[in-house]
Amino acid sequence: MTLLNVEALDCRYGLLQAVRSVSLRVEAGETVALIGANGAGKTTLLRAVAGAHRPHSGRVVFDGVDITRLPAHRRVALGIALVPEGRRLFPSLTVEENLRVAASRRRRGPWNVQSVLEVFPMLQQRRRRPAASLSGGEQQAVAIGRALMSNPRLLLLDEVSLGLAPIVVDAVYRSLAGIISEGSTVLLVEQDLTRALRVAGRVVCLLEGRVVLEEAAGGLDRDRVVNAYFGLRRPA
Numbered sequence: 001m002t003l004l005n006v007e008a009l010d011c012r013y014g015l016l017q018a019v020r021s022v023s024l025r026v027e028a029g030e031t032v033a034l035i036g037a038n039g040a041g042k043t044t045l046l047r048a049v050a051g052a053h054r055p056h057s058g059r060v061v062f063d064g065v066d067i068t069r070l071p072a073h074r075r076v077a078l079g080i081a082l083v084p085e086g087r088r089l090f091p092s093l094t095v096e097e098n099l100r101v102a103a104s105r106r107r108r109g110p111w112n113v114q115s116v117l118e119v120f121p122m123l124q125q126r127r128r129r130p131a132a133s134l135s136g137g138e139q140q141a142v143a144i145g146r147a148l149m150s151n152p153r154l155l156l157l158d159e160v161s162l163g164l165a166p167i168v169v170d171a172v173y174r175s176l177a178g179i180i181s182e183g184s185t186v187l188l189v190e191q192d193l194t195r196a197l198r199v200a201g202r203v204v205c206l207l208e209g210r211v212v213l214e215e216a217a218g219g220l221d222r223d224r225v226v227n228a229y230f231g232l233r234r235p236a
């Protein structure tokens, strides 16, 4: 079943066209990695799906419903959760409070404070600490946990590894693998190709706002991806 269907989406910032006629499908239960160089349009595309950026043209269809004009909070209620770049926690609230704030628009489902803490063991000892006192990796875990608290049907993750030490990224990705194995549907932006290929079933590469490669992650030709990523030559 197609959960997300992006059709010929164009996103602009004034005269700058950040996303150019992008079409993309995500099937229920699938994990798709959006890759591409800086400025390729990945964040803008994710934000357009979440309702944080109003597209110039095209459609965003979620579970068969056209949500292109729906405000972000209504999309959360439908089951779309975005973990934005930069985490954006409430710094003076504790870990648990940050998680509970997100629960106000909760859908029914498996995620609650307890199950989030189980999937992110690094937070268990920190649950009563203010978010501001946490390390970058712990803050990222809270940001993902906060999105899970809404019990999303589609989880959008924007560069969860940004600014984190490799060992911390490993821990965050271990938890993500657990979340994915629970059957979540995930669309994630990841600059690190190796990590993207490890976690995703399918990879979509953007170059200057356009989809230049879309392929199953298993058996993907790395050279082709690198060429698409840097626009060295059009992949065959």
Ligand code: ATP
Pocket: 013, 016, 017, 018, 036, 037, 038, 039, 040, 041, 042, 043, 044, 045
């Ligand atoms: P990065 O990995 O650097 O986050 P990205 O692939 O996520 O890159 P976007 O952040 O979506 O790319 O940016 C796409 C294009 O839109 C870039 O040229 C960027 O400079 C531009 N852009 C992004 N946000 C804005 C904004 N708020 N105002 C104007 N231009 C923007």
